[in-house]
Amino acid sequence: MKKIIFLIATxxxxxxxxxxxxxxxxxxxxxxxxxxTVEQQKQSIEQSGLDFVNKMNGMKDxxxxxxxxxxxxxxxxxxxxxxxxxxxxxxxxxxxxxxxxVFEKQMRVTAATDDEIxxxxxxxxxxxxxxxxxxxxxKAIMHFPATETSTTNNAELTITFEDSNVKIPDSDPVQYMPxxxxxxLKVGGAIAMKADFTASYKADATPTKxxxxxxxxxxxxxxxxxxxxxxxxxxxEVMYGTETLLKMELVAAGTMTADAFExxxxxxxxxxxxxxxxxxxxxxxxxGIKDVIAFxxxxxxxxxxxxxxxxxxxxxxxxxxxxxxxxxVDKKQKFxxxxxxxxxxxxxxxNYDGVINQYDVQYKFELRFVLSDGSKVDIQTFFESxxxxxxxxxxxxxxxx
Numbered sequence: 001m002k003k004i005i006f007l008i009a010t011x012x013x014x015x016x017x018x019x020x021x022x023x024x025x026x027x028x029x030x031x032x033x034x035x036x037t038v039e040q041q042k043q044s045i046e047q048s049g050l051d052f053v054n055k056m057n058g059m060k061d062x063x064x065x066x067x068x069x070x071x072x073x074x075x076x077x078x079x080x081x082x083x084x085x086x087x088x089x090x091x092x093x094x095x096x097x098x099x100x101x102v103f104e105k106q107m108r109v110t111a112a113t114d115d116e117i118x119x120x121x122x123x124x125x126x127x128x129x130x131x132x133x134x135x136x137x138x139k140a141i142m143h144f145p146a147t148e149t150s151t152t153n154n155a156e157l158t159i160t161f162e163d164s165n166v167k168i169p170d171s172d173p174v175q176y177m178p179x180x181x182x183x184x185l186k187v188g189g190a191i192a193m194k195a196d197f198t199a200s201y202k203a204d205a206t207p208t209k210x211x212x213x214x215x216x217x218x219x220x221x222x223x224x225x226x227x228x229x230x231x232x233x234x235x236x237e238v239m240y241g242t243e244t245l246l247k248m249e250l251v252a253a254g255t256m257t258a259d260a261f262e263x264x265x266x267x268x269x270x271x272x273x274x275x276x277x278x279x280x281x282x283x284x285x286x287x288g289i290k291d292v293i294a295f296x297x298x299x300x301x302x303x304x305x306x307x308x309x310x311x312x313x314x315x316x317x318x319x320x321x322x323x324x325x326x327x328x329v330d331k332k333q334k335f336x337x338x339x340x341x342x343x344x345x346x347x348x349x350x351n352y353d354g355v356i357n358q359y360d361v362q363y364k365f366e367l368r369f370v371l372s373d374g375s376k377v378d379i380q381t382f383f384e385s386x387x388x389x390x391x392x393x394x395x396x397x398x399x400x401x
Contacts, residue, residue: 038375159181222236251275279329
């Protein structure tokens with residue numbers, strides 16, 4: 001039981017620390033509940049989901065995505081970095097929020113193991129391979145058809161890579177953290193997609209500042225991280241023009257160093273406070289803990305009786321210190337508070353004679369909504385009715401290839 005509680009506590013703080021700054025993260029602000037009925041609130045929640053899916057679906061028809069698909073169709077090419085570009089395109093299709101991060105890591109590995117990737121390359125339709133036409137340093141330029149049916153090399157993908165002077169810990173042979181990666185895709189001479197990654201680090205490779213941007217037509221991704229050893233802040237946002245489709249922000253205070261994370265026995269050894277903000281279209285969720293040390297001290301002060309009463313006391317402490325609620329962005333009104341509650345689960349087996357044996361009773365913590373009418377409902381049950389249109393749209397959304 002104690003291990004489970006520790007893992008949950010760590011997960012709460014880790015969520016805060018890696019998923020939120022500004023007034024959106026003010027844990028002292030109070031919002032009133034929406035005056036809409038619960039069913040009307042469900043309709044508003046579903047509409048935000050539908051709006052998000054519809055907007056994101058349009059990305060697949062942009063020139064940049066079509067050209068990346070054309071490049072990925074040449075999976076049998078002789079370029080060592082083709083798998084990284086192909087994975088980048090596949091992650092964008094899947095709407096993976098870590099698309100840029102994964103691409104940066106794959107390019108780093110490729111650059112460290114293969115100097116031959118740098119140069120200018122042109123797709124030869126007759127032999128079905130890229131041919132190198134020019135030698136370059138830390139830059140790769142690829143000319144290829146912008147569509148899968150074209151044979152004219154009217155697309156140009158340029159990748160520029162710069163190392164920092166900070167070594168990757170324990171790398172053998174020695175590798176260096178990247179300071180800048182730039183990706184520009186042109187179709188017919190016009191920019192169809194551009195992405196940039198810049199970063200700076202401490203000597204132990206802990207990032208002090210990192211920024212990733214990606215633009216495809218009107219779609220723009222931005223991911224930023226700052227860390228001064230006492231406070232870490234991060235922001236991730238997807239926009240369509242001036243409209244926010246998705247946003248995540250965090251701020252966490254404490255000792256943000258590699259040694260602190262490596263040597264910590266619990267979240268209180270790293271964090272002192274933290275808050276996280278998450279938004280999809282008109283829906284937002286704010287959560288955080290203002291005093292991690294007080295939270296951990298109170299939690300650790302509960303006598304471990306390894307029974308239901310112990311679990312109940314732990315939940316009371318979690319809900320006392322954890323601030324978590326969902327709200328509508330435009331009206332700044334809550335649709336639900338969120339709290340943990342205890343669920344008792346018992347493993348059973350059946351003998352050959354039909355006798356049922358019970359053993360290993362476990363107490364698990366799960367989340368539930370506290371709605372505007374005062375009712376409490378677990379999150380899964382809340383979404384089981386009233387969201388049929390959104391579920392159907394999501395099914396179509398995730399099946400897009």
